[in-house]
Amino acid sequence: MAHILLRHRDIPDISNLEVYKKNGGFEAFKKAVTKMDPGDVTQVVKDSGLRGRGGAGFPTGMKWLFMDRDNWPHYVVANADESEPGTFKDREIMENNPFQFLEGVAIASYAVGAHAAYIYLRGEFWPVAAWLDEKIAEMEKAGYLGEKLFGTNYSLRIYTHLGAGAYICGEETALLESLEGKRGQPRLRPPFPPAYGLYGKPTVVNNVETLTNVPLIIANGADWYKSMGTADSAGVKIFSLSGRVKKPGNYELPFGTTFRQLIYEYGGGIIDDRPVKAIMAAGASSSIIKVDDQALDTPMDYASVRTLGADLGSASVIVIDDTVSMDWLLNKTIHFFKHESCGKCTPCREGNYWMLHLIERIHGGTGSAEDVELLKSVAKQIQGKCLCALGEFSTMAVVSAIERFPEDFKKAVHS
Amino acid sequence: MSLAEKYPEEIKRILAKYPPEHKRSALMPLLYLAQREKGYVDNHAMNEIAEMLEITPTEVAAMIGFYTLYHGEPAGKLRIQVCVDLPCALRGADKFLADLCANLGIEPGGTTADGLVTVEPVMCLAACDKAPVFQTQGPDGIAYHENMTVEKTMQLVEALRESGKEVK
16 A cells, blocks of 8 residues: 555655655645635544544544634644654654645644644754755745745744753643743643643644644545544554564554554564564553463554553554563663653652662662562552653553563562 | 854844744754854853843753753763663663773763763664664764664764864
8 A cells, every 4th residue: 555654655755845746745735725714624634533643642633623713823833752762753754755744734734723833853853853944945935835825815934943852842731831942841731732832822732643644634535534544543653663573663554453463564573583572552651561362463543452451652662572571671661751750740750760769679689579569559659640641651661561570570579 | 252143143043933022932942052062051151042032041051951962061072872762772772882882991971081972871762663873962963873883883983083073
């Protein structure tokens, strides 16, 4: 099947403006601005069943509908902070199919009446931001951005903004704080960004992959999009496959593809042909799936993955084989969250500090069975007590690893 | 020389991106500008940026402390930042970092005796399928180096050492 998002794999020069145009580029944006009401554009996206690809899976059209119409100006912010360990899809899109992403930003902006849009990229994407700046300049020159587009009264500017190394800025309200020139710490919600966003104005924050879907949905219609994927999860998804597989990489597949297909058909199986022990489907924030045949044959869509006691999240599938012990793995994830906790909420800030001490002891061979219980207890006490999801995420691997792989911890505290 | 004297055009371009009444948004790009030359933001630049954006120097300093890509202290001319997060570690990143540091005769986080290179472990760089991976942070910005070996990295360091120019 031809790619919908990773179209550069079928059309190698699609980052060239003329090539993009020849392949239908900017037709959707033109159609939206010249022939459709903003509300109709939103309706098509809503009907398509498109859900946010950043991890939360919130229906995109609904988010657009929530924009407060009594408070102006409106903003669109593209979340290109891509920082979840195991996720590397947005970078491939922006580097190789930049115009489709930018056209998605433009259509979203038209749909919600925004005249300025910001792309917030993680600081590490410095060269990507410079590249997007070039592409934005090309669009301005060709009349796809700027004043009075397509002879209408609609005007739009898109700007890039670089973060500076903070996982928390992928959380949308922390991202907005950062974009305002402040430390990236989440806001109390509600109000949500469509009511109170950038500079206190209604703001839509959408992930890069989400927005890159939009031009083809407008061009081909909601039914076309819904014909792919599953009832619960429409369309295609980029699965970032990493860990102990032979061919790690991004694979664009319909929702509902099984873990087995992804790992064995596309990923080439496990290094040294060892057995799969566990899967983290949502990066470091995952509950860890203990793998058996039933798990491998589970379709990857939001609802089905939940039946395994886990979430699909941003579909950053980290594969773990039987050479890996869970105490080693938790030492990695807890180090990450301890470093990335923004410090605002006490349970997350202090809890991760103590979890780190405990896992270092357990993994270092000086821990006891009580330490393992205490680690689980600290994790459970973080849950449900933080402003944003980071606190919650930091506990997912901890609790699930201890509950689902008790033998690994028994070995760690006895060795 | 002040930033305003050194980079008048860049500053103008940065400020133009944001509504004039929200010029504090320019803080992050201005910090990148401030550390372009020496690899860190000194007090002088911190004060100048605070004045430019009508905020306190403390608010500027808090940003440098919060975000890992801003630096308040000098280090090697080039920072080699190796991802050792879970997906990369599953593909040998820890060993790569240890071997690289051993080859350079430094500890992780340390700087070579000639002040050329600092090697630091960092969190996920969004290139998990191309581990071992590191980014270099230097005067010309940030660049990715993917599917790396210690040998390739040592060649890169040697090339820098010889040219001297690129890491000025």
